Amino acid sequence: GENVEQHPSTLSVQEGDSAVIKCTYSDSASNYFPWYKQELGKRPQLIIDIRSNVGEKKDQRIAVTLNKTAKHFSLHITETQPEDSAVYFCAAMKYSSASKIIFGSGTRLSIRP
Amino acid sequence: DSGVTQTPKHLITATGQRVTLRCSPRSGDLSVYWYQQSLDQGLQFLIQYYNGEERAKGNILERFSAQQFPDLHSELNLSSLELGDSALYFCASSLDRAANTIYFGEGSWLTVV
Numbered sequence: 001g002e003n004v005e006q007h008p009s010t011l012s013v014q015e016g017d018s019a020v021i022k023c024t025y026s027d028s029a030s031n032y033f034p035w036y037k038q039e040l041g042k043r044p045q046l047i048i049d050i051r052s053n054v055g056e057k058k059d060q061r062i063a064v065t066l067n068k069t070a071k072h073f074s075l076h077i078t079e080t081q082p083e084d085s086a087v088y089f090c091a092a093m094k095y096s097s098a099s100k101i102i103f104g105s106g107t108r109l110s111i112r113p
Numbered sequence: 114d115s116g117v118t119q120t121p122k123h124l125i126t127a128t129g130q131r132v133t134l135r136c137s138p139r140s141g142d143l144s145v146y147w148y149q150q151s152l153d154q155g156l157q158f159l160i161q162y163y164n165g166e167e168r169a170k171g172n173i174l175e176r177f178s179a180q181q182f183p184d185l186h187s188e189l190n191l192s193s194l195e196l197g198d199s200a201l202y203f204c205a206s207s208l209d210r211a212a213n214t215i216y217f218g219e220g221s222w223l224t225v226v
Contacts, residue, residue: 009171011158032212032213034215036217040221043115043217043218043219043220044156044217045217046214046215046216067165079166089155089156100146100158100161100168100169100171101146101158102158102213103148103156104155105155106155106156
């Protein structure tokens, strides 16, 4: 079945620096890759997503890149701020009659002041 | 506010008991997903319903069951509860069964004592 691996599990960066989180997926038929941010005790919230027909998408300080050949995608956060501290989850999904979103194991990002 | 409503927000119950968690999806969404998140853990996919029918199943225990009603709200039933069932249970919804954005509710905190 579908498997999504996410690295690193924890990440600490200096405020203002960039953070990169990477995910790999196993099912080459996956065609939708969302990223969610979850603050402590709260619900996961979508921050950016990408579909398999594009290689990169950017929204202000956040960008996602997709390499379909290698089956991996990455989240890039530039000019990190304290409010970026949270757990980030990647996910992979494919269109089918029995689609289910499988999430990566999460990355706890800490921004050092 | 994601538009996905979950009740109750908090629940404390004893081992061996049975509880029901309720979810109302966003207006117009036909798919409902249930996820389990234990303390400091990732999002474990339990089950998905689409327009009243079960569409995908994850690592859902036999003690757990779910259904989606004609008005599209869903219930997750947890029986013969064990201490290890203590977790945050999220419901999410999406427009259809395809690769679309899913929106999470605030979750139901279940504590088994």
